Amino acid sequence: MERYRLEATPRAQLGKQKVKKLRAQGFLPAVIYGKGIEPTPLQVRTDDFRQMVKEVGSNVLLDLVIEGTTTTAMVKKIQRSALSMELLNIDFHKVSVTDVITNRVPVELVGEPAGVALGGTLMQPLAEVEIRGVAAELPPSIQVDVSHLGLDENLLVSDIQAPEGIEVITSPEEVVAAVHAPKAVEEVPVEPEAITEPDLAVGGESAGEA
Secondary structure: OOOEEEEEEEOOOOOHHHHHHHHHOOEEEEEEEEOOEEEEEEEEEHHHHHHHHHHHOOOOOEEEEEOOEEEEEEEEEEEEOOOOOOEEEEEEEEOOOOOEEEEEEEEEEEOOOOOHHHOOEEEOOOOEEEEEEEHHHOOOOEEEEOOOOOOOEEEEHHHOOOOOOOEEOOOOOOEEEEEEOOOOOOOOOOOOOOOOOOOOOOOOOOOOOO
């Protein structure tokens, strides 16, 4: 399978203020590290990286082209602003296609659970799982079929059928998806409205009399 090609250039601008200026110019500060190389500061065009994520996601092997030299790499970490979720920094990890590596990949739920048709709600407590395998064989995501889930049933990591040669190393007891039954509406008894009797004068003169 042909790998996605992403251009990068060495980065000379270091330091908080210079990096801020770099982002304003439409570039993302990045770094590449891995076996046999020193960590190297890079920069990539923000629009180019966003396009890559849109087309193939961020959990794939890619050809990172640095000044004409192609390096096989993976995105190891994406740093975003906690408030705006804007991209701030990218870590690339140089790998060999024959390396056995671990990576976190998203879990995609497939199918509509039987319990949803009965009024239940599908929840996904676990959005990603960690997997291990040969770099060239790692899938960009893991798909799990949830169509069999009934009311108050769940699917665990141990239920995931990973592709051949891929090991899921996230705890097998973690819940990936669950269908919650609708909550019963509790009827609150309505108290009868109390009837207030008018005050009656007992004995004496009536109001308004002299």
